[in-house]
Amino acid sequence: MDAYEARSxxxxxxxxxxxxxxxxxxxxxxxxxxxxxxxxxxxCRTLTHTGSAAHACHALLTPAAAAQQMKDELSRSRSKLxxxxxxMENFASNLEEIFITVEENFGRQEQNLxxxxxxxxQTLSQRNDARAAAxxxxxxxxxxRLYSELLQCGQTLDASKELIESAQEVHRRQDKRAFLQAVMxxxxxxxxxxxxxxDLKLGVSLDFDVPTTDxxxxxxxxxxxxxxxxxSAPVMNPQICNSATDTSLHVCWSLFSDDTVEFxxxxxxxxxxxCTMETPQDVSQLKVKETHCTVSDLLPNAQYELWVxxxxxxxxxxxxxxxxxxxxxxxPVIKPRQCVSSLxxxxxxxxxGNTNPVESYTLxxxxxxxxxxxxxxxxxxxxxxxxxxxxxxxxxxYIISVRAVNIGGPSERSEPIxxxxxGTFFHLLEDTAHPSLSxxxxxxxxxxxxxxxxxxxxxxxxxxFARCVAVLGDLVPIxxxxxxxxxxxxxxxxxxxxxxxxxxRNSYLGGNNTSWCMRxxxxxxxxxxxxxxxxxxxxxxITVQPLRIGVFLDYAAGILSFYNAALRQHLxxxxxxxLHYLHPCFALDNPGALTLRTGLxxxxxxxxx
Amino acid sequence: xxxxxxxxxKCCNGYQKVFEHDSSELKCKMKFAIYLPPKAESSKCPVxxxxxxxxxxxxxxxxxxxxxxxxxxxxxxxVAPDTSPRGCNIEGEDESWDFGTGAGFYVxxxxxxxxxxxxxxxxxxxxxxxxxxxxxxxxxEKMSISGHSMGGHGALICALKNPGKYKSVSAFAPICNPIxxxxxxxxxxxxxxxxxxxxxxxxxxxxxxSYSGPELDILIDQGRDDQFLSSSQLLPDNLIAACSKxxxxxxxxxxxGYDHSYYFIFSFINDHIKHHAKYLNA
Numbered sequence: 036m037d038a039y040e041a042r043s044x045x046x047x048x049x050x051x052x053x054x055x056x057x058x059x060x061x062x063x064x065x066x067x068x069x070x071x072x073x074x075x076x077x078x079c080r081t082l083t084h085t086g087s088a089a090h091a092c093h094a095l096l097t098p099a100a101a102a103q104q105m106k107d108e109l110s111r112s113r114s115k116l117x118x119x120x121x122x123m124e125n126f127a128s129n130l131e132e133i134f135i136t137v138e139e140n141f142g143r144q145e146q147n148l149x150x151x152x153x154x155x156x157q158t159l160s161q162r163n164d165a166r167a168a169a170x171x172x173x174x175x176x177x178x179x180r181l182y183s184e185l186l187q188c189g190q191t192l193d194a195s196k197e198l199i200e201s202a203q204e205v206h207r208r209q210d211k212r213a214f215l216q217a218v219m220x221x222x223x224x225x226x227x228x229x230x231x232x233x234d235l236k237l238g239v240s241l242d243f244d245v246p247t248t249d250x251x252x253x254x255x256x257x258x259x260x261x262x263x264x265x266x267s268a269p270v271m272n273p274q275i276c277n278s279a280t281d282t283s284l285h286v287c288w289s290l291f292s293d294d295t296v297e298f299x300x301x302x303x304x305x306x307x308x309x310c311t312m313e314t315p316q317d318v319s320q321l322k323v324k325e326t327h328c329t330v331s332d333l334l335p336n337a338q339y340e341l342w343v344x345x346x347x348x349x350x351x352x353x354x355x356x357x358x359x360x361x362x363x364x365x366x367p368v369i370k371p372r373q374c375v376s377s378l379x380x381x382x383x384x385x386x387x388g389n390t391n392p393v394e395s396y397t398l399x400x401x402x403x404x405x406x407x408x409x410x411x412x413x414x415x416x417x418x419x420x421x422x423x424x425x426x427x428x429x430x431x432x433y434i435i436s437v438r439a440v441n442i443g444g445p446s447e448r449s450e451p452i453x454x455x456x457x458g459t460f461f462h463l464l465e466d467t468a469h470p471s472l473s474x475x476x477x478x479x480x481x482x483x484x485x486x487x488x489x490x491x492x493x494x495x496x497x498x499x500f501a502r503c504v505a506v507l508g509d510l511v512p513i514x515x516x517x518x519x520x521x522x523x524x525x526x527x528x529x530x531x532x533x534x535x536x537x538x539x540r541n542s543y544l545g546g547n548n549t550s551w552c553m554r555x556x557x558x559x560x561x562x563x564x565x566x567x568x569x570x571x572x573x574x575x576x577i578t579v580q581p582l583r584i585g586v587f588l589d590y591a592a593g594i595l596s597f598y599n600a601a602l603r604q605h606l607x608x609x610x611x612x613x614l615h616y617l618h619p620c621f622a623l624d625n626p627g628a629l630t631l632r633t634g635l636x637x638x639x640x641x642x643x644x
Numbered sequence: 645x646x647x648x649x650x651x652x653x654k655c656c657n658g659y660q661k662v663f664e665h666d667s668s669e670l671k672c673k674m675k676f677a678i679y680l681p682p683k684a685e686s687s688k689c690p691v692x693x694x695x696x697x698x699x700x701x702x703x704x705x706x707x708x709x710x711x712x713x714x715x716x717x718x719x720x721x722x723v724a725p726d727t728s729p730r731g732c733n734i735e736g737e738d739e740s741w742d743f744g745t746g747a748g749f750y751v752x753x754x755x756x757x758x759x760x761x762x763x764x765x766x767x768x769x770x771x772x773x774x775x776x777x778x779x780x781x782x783x784x785e786k787m788s789i790s791g792h793s794m795g796g797h798g799a800l801i802c803a804l805k806n807p808g809k810y811k812s813v814s815a816f817a818p819i820c821n822p823i824x825x826x827x828x829x830x831x832x833x834x835x836x837x838x839x840x841x842x843x844x845x846x847x848x849x850x851x852x853x854s855y856s857g858p859e860l861d862i863l864i865d866q867g868r869d870d871q872f873l874s875s876s877q878l879l880p881d882n883l884i885a886a887c888s889k890x891x892x893x894x895x896x897x898x899x900x901g902y903d904h905s906y907y908f909i910f911s912f913i914n915d916h917i918k919h920h921a922k923y924l925n926a
Contacts, residue, residue, distance in 0.1 A: 573899070577895055578896075579891050605863075605922070
């Protein structure tokens with residue numbers, strides 16, 4: 036019986052069972068009986084009545100209790116049977132599958148065999164043709180030889196005949212004298228002729244040289260018919276997105292034929308720019324049973340060439356085409372000292388973290404709440420260079436990190452940086468500082484020391500201030516509002532203000548039209564304050580010396596204001612339409628120190644008068 | 645006290661009005677100008693008192709200084725009284741332009757025949773604020789004071805003599821040291837008599853030297869081409885020196901090319917109102 040028949044039998048069994056079950060239940064209906072059985076012997080498992088002698092020593096149950104017990108027993112048997120039915124059903128469907136697989140396998144084998152035999156037959160007929168051709172050639176050669184021999188004989192015969200005729204003719208000559216003259220050469224010729232040996236041997240053997248046909252390869256093919264074919268080459272899958280890490284690759288391949296494979300062997304080597312020659316030491320391999328594996332201990336941001344072979348008892352398949360996979364890059368490294376922020380934006384700068392170039396960078400940022408949860412992470416993708424300007428909400432704290440991206444996917448997150456949009460954060464651009472200006476370790480205090488450095492010890496570059504002992508700061512390149520403060524001593528002669536990035540490095544802050552600043556000069560009689568731009572200052576007297584000065588810049592309103600922050604006293608405002616981005620600038624005109632306070636937001640008295 | 649409206653003109657979305665009343669300090673009818681910004685229609689506003697200079701009335705400031713725009717924007721009431729009692733028929737009151745009518749010098753005169761009427765100091769610091777606070781939507785806690793020339797002197801002395809009463813003070817070309825200049829000497833000897841110690845009570849420089857009270861923030865604008873500066877009537881250096889010594893915060897701006905006129909006031913009145921707004925609207 037086949038699977039289908041088996042199946043239908045099972046169905047019948049189920050039906051029969053339910054019928055039986057129904058029948059059993061009827062058995063528990065009290066049958067009117069003259070003896071009125073009112074008990075059930077659990078030992079003999081029959082209905083009886085109390086006081087029955089036959090069951091005196093047996094355990095008796097009331098019909099009700101007995102009925103319940105029997106019902107339980109029956110349902111247990113029923114469930115066992117149901118389980119068996121399920122098992123049988125599974126088995127039946129399994130059989131079905133196997134049935135189909137056998138058909139398929141048979142089909143394959145048939146195909147295989149046909150192909151094989153066709154090959155053998157082809158080879159045999161080729162050999163046959165070749166052999167026949169060889170024999171044919173031999174025959175032709177022999178016939179040619181014989182023919183030429185025949186010709187030769189014919190010629191000799193003709194020559195002999197001619198000679199005899201001429202001898203006969205001479206013999207017939209009447210003239211004795213003429214005859215004597217002609218006869219001697221003729222006799223000579225005849226003698227000569229008859230002395231020559233006639234080669235009557237056959238130049239050609241009558242046997243045919245039959246070479247033994249090399250049928251070894253045909254034999255081999257016949258032998259291998261019974262064997263499994265070696266597998267065909269597998270196919271490497273392209274790299275799956277986000278499956279790689281910076282040191283590992285998840286490699287997949289497929290087998291597109293129905294070959295049997297015992298195991299696969301995956302090979303890989305690092306693709307490097309310098310050497311195109313592949314040495315055996317460069318190639319690593321791994322034996323794998325599945326059609327995928329994870330290769331580890333790789334270099335980040337590197338391309339690897341991978342190929343795979345399949346092996347079974349017959350042999351090894353040809354190698355697959357080579358696929359190129361790439362590991363993801365190492366995470367970048369944010370440079371906190373070069374990041375700046377304000378109330379509504381931040382400029383983040385980082386180092387790539389990889390020696391070779393990457394495709395792009397992704398910047399991720401999210402608000403850091405008090406509880407650090409329920410905040411969505413926003414991303415900026417396809418950043419081409421190692422810096423990014425990101426727009427943010429004011430009065431918040433953010434956690435920002437960066438990833439490097441190549442075709443293998445994104446790297447791990449870099450170490451994050453904390454950014455606060457509660458004020459203007461910036462740092463000093465050390466490479467613009469005049470050589471005589473030194474900065475503290477935290478980069479916020481600058482000193483013009485008393486020692487006179489000899490000019491030869493000072494190194495100037497295109498970006499350093501050469502005369503004014505000054506330095507520029509960095510600011511978010513957005514036309515918004517900024518506020519910072521400086522702290523000085525009573526005697527510090529300083530300049531503080533803003534300048535365009537390309538302000539002349541060999542002129543003094545405030546002395547040109549690319550910078551604006553407040554200046555403090557100490558004279559013998561009093562403290563003098565100037566507000567310089569283009570070399571000009573209004574005449575302003577200040578009675579209480581400002582030692583903590585607030586600087587407020589508003590691009591939209593076109594103002595630069597200075598305040599005595601301790602008194603909240605307004606000192607002066609420049610009104611100007613600023614054409615380019617500005618940089619905070621600071622200078623010391625005489626030995627002294629100036630401390631910068633950043634991270635502040637403009638106080639209310641500054642923004643809402 | 646009954647107020648009669650003399651005029652009302654809409655200006656910068658608010659109203660420039662002039663009122664007249666019977667002054668108890670000055671014992672005569674007095675006019676004052678008051679600008680009510682748009683904000684005054686719905687809520688109380690702070691008040692800036694403006695004291696005008698020699699020969700001025702309540703009209704000069706409101707017609708020439710252009711203060712209404714800034715006052716409207718910052719929601720500040722501006723009150724500009726007259727510069728002296730009028731129509732009192734005191735002998736000699738009209739003899740000079742720098743003494744008597746139009747030259748009250750914001751003092752309380754002690755000498756006859758001036759002492760009955762010439763009590764501008766009390767008028768400005770007491771009667772007028774009471775009047776304004778009870779008749780207009782003024783915030784009684786928020787007052788500032790400013791003025792020009794003689795009025796600058798008046799603003800400075802009112803602030804220095806009443807620590808904490810005014811949130812801020814500013815002045816245009818003020819007479820900083822009256823006891824040292826011709827104007828002051830003439831006026832004080834007439835109103836206060838020969839005893840120079842009584843003059844010191846109304847001298848900003850002297851008052852600054854002995855000031856003690858809440859911190860002030862004084863803004864002073866002075867035209868460089870002001871003829872009275874060069875004729876030593878104004879003497880700002882003396883005030884600056886006194887304030888530097890006593891650490892009273894002053895920002896004194898010498899404005900190149902400007903003179904003593906209302907064109908000068910017009911040019912910088914916005915800065916002054918902004919200066920006052922910082923403290924009045926805080």
